[in-house]
Amino acid sequence: MTRTADFELPEEIDLQMEVANVGSRTLAVLADLGICGVVLLSVYVLSSLLDWNVTDWLTGFGANAVTIVLIMLLFATPWIYFFLFEWRWNGQTPGKRLLHLRVVKVDGAPVSWIDILLRDSVRPLDAFGPMALLGLLLIFVSRRGQRLGDRIARTLVIHETTIDWSIFDKVEEAAALEAPPVRLSAAQWELLHRFLNRREELPLEARTRVAASVYQNLKPLAAGTDLERSPLEPEPWLVELARRT
Amino acid sequence: MTLGTFVRKNRPRWQQLEQMITLMEQRSREARRRTFLQELSAAYRATAADLAFAQTYFGGTTVLLFLHQLVGRAHNQIYRSRGLSLKEAIHFFRREIPEATRRHLTAVSWSALVFVIGIMLGLSAVQFDERSATLLVPTQILDSIYSGRMWTGPIMSVLPAPVMSTMLVTNNISVALLAFVGGLTFGVVSFWILFFNGVMLGMVFKLCANYGLLGPLAGFIATHGFLEISAVVLAGGAGFVMANALLRPGNYSRRDALSVQARAAVRMAVATVPALIVAGCLEAFVSPSTLPIGVKAVVGLALGGCFWLYLLGAKRGKTVEPS
Structure with a gap:
């Protein structure tokens, strides 16, 4: 605590x-x-x-x-x-x-x-x-x-917590796309971005597992957009999602 | 505004502020430019506003945590107090220490009273039964008194005088410090230190009188005694100031009373350090010497007098509130 x-x-x-x-x-x-x-x-x-x-x-x-x-x-x-x-x-x-x-x-x-x-x-x-x-x-x-x-x-x-803005590095790359935006809460947005930022450091097994878990959490939010029925794997799907926030 | 837009839009500003604070923390020359200060103030205010915004809309996020950190660091640098200048140091010794002492003269008097009562009890205890001294006085000193010799002569001392003086100074400063800090135990430790040292002194005096050593003892104590006892009494008084704040906080809460009065008390305690250093050097170099007691007493009284004159008689300036 x-x-x-x-x-x-x-x-x-x-x-x-x-x-x-x-x-x-x-x-x-x-x-x-x-x-x-x-x-x-x-x-x-x-x-x-x-x-x-x-x-x-x-x-x-x-x-x-x-x-x-x-x-x-x-x-x-x-x-x-x-x-x-x-x-x-x-x-x-x-x-x-x-x-x-x-x-x-x-x-x-x-x-x-x-x-x-x-x-x-x-x-x-x-x-x-x-x-x-x-x-x-x-x-x-x-x-x-x-x-x-x-x-x-x-x-x-x-x-004093060390400030590390680089965890938001991928935000710039994921700049807006001309597609209907998906509304995420602030916490969900951070979850998505921290995963995307860290995924290269993770071992393959953990990477797939975490991607699936984040995907499970965020999937319902894409209802009514073009991502809802997207056939993409969890990870590419999350990348696409980031481009729509 | 989504968190994404928020970060994307403002991140350059935050990073700029962070760089500027780092420059300030490193005391870089860059941080003394006039334009730097203008930029800093703008970046700080904007980031503070971002923090307020994030508190409302992005509770519980890492971004908010970082903004708290950033604004906290910036605030700490911007409102940083200046270092201690020579002028302030002089003011501290010339005005603040004497003023703190004068304001708390009652506590110092109580401290002196406890010490004197200790001396009297020590005297009368030995008067009543000489064996009582064995309870408190170290056996080494007792043995030499019984055999009619002083334990302080240059031949008796194993250590060279300069080494001895350093040890005396460090020991006395520890005692004085404990007498000051002991105030936090509602004065119990301060009281005990003053009382115990008083009783010791009284016992040794009476014992020496019984064995015809009063002259040598007075000769030994005359030079450093007044200053050393004054310093310990002052430190005990500083302890009593804090004890008093704890026991009788008046209109304040105990905690507030203590933190207000401790500021005066620490000033009084600081005054004891130079006094004890001088006293320690005298004790090692002058006290064991064979100078006539008259010279020793004059030097000792003059020094003790100067100490109290400085504390009580220093010119009154404008009243300085404890910061």
């Missing part, structure tokens, strides 16, 4: 966005923490290589500096990472981008830096370590998938 959030835009339109679900948000956080981990690990490895050269000419100071930088990085990386990315990337981190998630305000507006600061400062209470269980529970039960930090900062995380 997907939950949607309704935003009312200044243009007086109700915009609906899909609220990100628990699974994708968990994966995004895991990806982010993974990236942090890899960065820290490589800094650690690099610093241990560097150590060999520094200790000689700075007698100890170099080793101290490396230790300090490591402690600071270990402490600050998760904070800086989430804050900087969500701020500079307009509500996205690499993990969120990977899963097409974005943080927005509850009214659909972009997040400001103070919102991000607020929602990220609550992470120890609902996102880091064992407390993540609480955050997951809250995301799960809350209507708009808000963890504690989201509620305070008045933000929510949406899932």
Whole structure:
């Protein structure tokens, strides 16, 4: 089940966005923490290589500096990472981008830096370590998938579907023909076009089976036109039908 | 109009809008042209109208889903807030943080009160029965007090001072952060952190007094103590601001009260970070040194004083509503 959030835009339109679900948000956080981990690990490895050269000419100071930088990085990386990315990337981190998630305000507006600061400062209470269980529970039960930090900062995380207009590519080819038009509902029209667009990718057996099923569904609509008694096979028949819509 | 005609007729416009948004998202130079903005505004409004049309006539279709996505992305880019400029950052530190603190001075006072009560309880607990200290004070510190030595001297410390200071800073920031965020637990965690740290301090003080270490202890604490305690009290106060919004939301719903007050609270919490960094460096470099206690106390008091002067005395500008 997907939950949607309704935003009312200044243009007086109700915009609906899909609220990100628990699974994708968990994966995004895991990806982010993974990236942090890899960065820290490589800094650690690099610093241990560097150590060999520094200790000689700075007698100890170099080793101290490396230790300090490591402690600071270990402490600050998760904070800086989430804050900087969500701020500079307009509500996205690499993990969120990977899963097409974005943080927005509850009214659909972009997040400001103070919102991000607020929602990220609550992470120890609902996102880091064992407390993540609480955050997951809250995301799960809350209507708009808000963890504690989201509620305070008045933000929510949406899932952006990738827009792929190419599924309507065949629409141009099927441009009108001088034949009596067949009236299809919007959903039926999409069914027809998505099949026609995808059929080349399907294995032959599935292609025939789906064509027959779509044909069964749309056949009654052609009543009273020249297609009604057409002797064509399901697939060519559907191509003909598309030219009459 | 059938869906076919609708898509056929408007698809070029939608794709144009999509390209323009992608350019904006990538912050391309192209997106800063004047004509670009005019085209964008036209394409956005037309697509928004298409969305409204599709909502009425083509419910439940993929086209509608895509239009929602497209308009949402465009809206997000068009109404995007500007990045943080240097001017705004300065304004944030010079005006917004002090103003948030002044508005919530009551919460800060409560936080200080809890801390002081903690200290007094710690003092009287050790006075009443010295063994009570074993409950809270780490054994390492206890042992060194019993043997009449300070646990803070440069010889005692295994770690070099710079490393020590970094660890102190990160630890103190974690404590302050928890005192702030703990406000969300209706203040229970904030209260506990303030109280616990107060009791610890009180116990250590009384123990040191019992074993004749009061002088060395005061010498150690004088430099960084005021600033560090001020920062923790301020963070606890920020936590209490949020707790107060939850417990007494007034005319707002709890959720609304919280999201309004949290904006002031986070400003107060931000102020603690630089203070704790300074305090941590002092604690590692200056506090264990053998400077006369008078010098240490003057430096410590001056720093603590500056911190509160900044928070309470900064020039009042025009009132800024929390954004």
